[in-house]
Structure formats: C-alpha cells, structure tokens
Amino acid sequence: MEKICRDFGVTASGEVVESWTLQNEFLTAEVLTYGASLRRLVFGGVDVVLGYDTLPEYEQNDGCLGATVGRVCNRIGGASFVLNGSTYPLAKNDGENHLHGGVRGFDKCVWTAEPLPDGLRLRRLSPDGEEGYPGALAVSVSYRLSGAALRIEYEAESDADTLCS
DSSP states (O other), X not given: OEEEEEEEEEOTTSOEEEEEEEEOSSEEEEEETBTTEEEEEEETTEEOSOOOSSHHHHHHOOSOTTOOOOSSSSEEGXXXXXXXXXXXXXXXXXXXXXXXXXXXXXXXXXXXXXXXXXXEEEEEEEOTTGGGOOSOEEEEEEEEEETTEEEEEEEEEESSOOOOO
C-alpha cells in the first residue's frame, strides 16, 4: 500500500492541515486531518464521495462532508441532557438545539495522523467541558484499505461518564 502526505493548507487559526492519500490496486482514499474527513474515495476511476476542493470551504461550510462529527452525531433537542442526575447545557448551533457536536464539533478540529500498515489513524483529545460535555474524551478514527474495501473504525474512551456517538 502506498501512503502520501502533503500539506492541504493552514486553518484561519494557524493550524497546518495534512492530506493523506492511501492507495492500493483497487482504491484511492484521501483523508484530511481537518475533521478526520474522507475527502475522496476513488473506485474504478470514479470518486464516490463528496468533498470540498479547498480548506476554506471546509472551514466555512456546515455540510460536514466526509467528516467525523461529534461528540454526538445527531441533534440533541433543547441543547441539554441529563446524566447521572446532573443537567449539562450544550452549545446551541441549530436554533435551540445542539447538532453534531456543537459550534466547533469534531468536524472543525485538526486531528493528529499516525500511519498504519494498512491505512491511517487520526486522534484527538476532546477536553472536559468542550461544547458542554463532561469528561475528557480520547477519540480515534482509523481508515484501512483491504482489497476493494475501505474500513472505518471509531474508538473513544472517557475519564468520566459522558455521551458519545
């Protein structure tokens, strides 16, 4: 398997974003460290995923194209939840609701990349209180090529009870 890393740009806050290309005889996948996003997946000469062309498009749009969203993927009504008898107010970014991790969810963060023999693992630490969630949450997403298949694996571990999906 071939792995190529190149600079994709610098965020408005000054963080360098990498683009990793993973390629075997069947597939070419491009993964960004911005949002742990799958930007391209080429099979039989056809790109089968949607992705933006530039980093500013990823920063300015809220479509979450190919991105890893969270801490919670979906909408939390009223932008709060109760856990173990405590109420946790969350950032409101969808009217009165909380959507896909909030104002700066995982899709708007730069992750750290680590090459794997068959792909790439991206990691980040969501600190206690980020977007209102309790507990520090260590998150990783791995993109692995195996023949004509792309396997995506998610892992998360928290130091406290929290939500994650």
